[in-house]
């Protein structure tokens with residue numbers, strides 16, 4: 001299906017070509033080369049962490065972070081329930097067991113109540129996790145001042161999945177700096193793209209060094225090919241890093257465009273039965289704008305279809321992990337006093353992630369989106385609502 005308005009297409013500034021040309025001119029067309037180191041330095045300076053490692057994807061970044069924290073077969077990992085599968089698949093790569101934690105209502109990120117309940121249960125049942133993966137979903141920061149002390153209390157390391165949150169902030173600090181190890185994604189639809197790519201970031205320089213070793217097939221530092229540990233081919237190429245450096249040059253412009261789009265959408269849906277999810281903690285990069293319904297006569301799915309007919313790409317919000325067939329047996333903690341086990345669930349109307357999934361959808365939010373296009377999208381949605389009223 002081709003669209004006239006895409007959800008979040010790449011947006012280039014111009015210098016990307018210059019950096020890529022340099023990669024070609026110098027013949028560094030490989031997963032080594034000067035743009036990789038420069039890109040890592042520039043991103044780590046921007047985020048405010050000591051060290052970074054550029055990789056082929058955000059998923060690869062989470063995988064290496066889990067390995068660094070020693071996650072192995074049958075270990076437990078607490079994961080945010082409301083997210084994209086890329087957050088959780090690496091847990092399965094290691095044959096570990098994800099335990100899903102519901103969202104809180106304000107940020108849609110991990111609920112501190114559900115997290116605390118999960119830890120209490122884990123302590124009583126001897127199922128302490130090796131790591132907790134917390135997201136900054138749709139570019140809105142998790143409430144780190146509430147979540148980090150809980151993880152510290154139980155001595156469990158945190159992986160911040162800031163895949164969607166390049167440029168977002170929480171209380172003056174940039175997302176990507178809150179985890180013991182944090183990750184970013186530079187997939188084609190993200191705030192900055194390297195066409196495909198990701199990064200791990202940390203103040204623990206030894207951790208970054210170890211992950212670099214694993215990301216290049218764990219080759220021992222001797223003249224011949226010597227391997228003592230399993231490795232991966234996860235290193236970003238110099239060409240992709242060159243694109244990323246060009247994208248960084250226009251990051252402030254991209255963030256202000258996304259902010260303007262958010263404000264325009266918010267205004268467009270004032271005085272209607274639907275509304276744009278607001279950024280309650282402040283500091284979001286507004287990666288995707290999410291339209292929410294409470295008592296609307298139309299469903300999110302209907303609106304996605306109506307927009308599709310007009311060649312406009314909208315998407316349902318993330319389907320929670322505990323609802324995925326892949327995880328039908330998984331343990332899940334809701335944002336309240338009790339937990340449920342897969343299909344034995346009771347009181348699902350109280351489940352925040354499920355409510356968000358059924359009552360919201362993501363609207364086109366790309367940097368180049370014009371006011372006219374926003375007006376068109378809003379008009380189609382409002383017409384759809386009023387004709388079903």
Ligand SMILES: Cc1ncc(COP(=O)(O)O)c(C=O)c1O
Pocket residue numbers: 056057058059060083084086087135137161163164184185186187197198
């Ligand atoms: C929340 C989240 N985590 C992880 C990923 C995985 O990143 P990648 O696609 O670069 O592997 C993505 C997106 O793609 C994401 O949105």
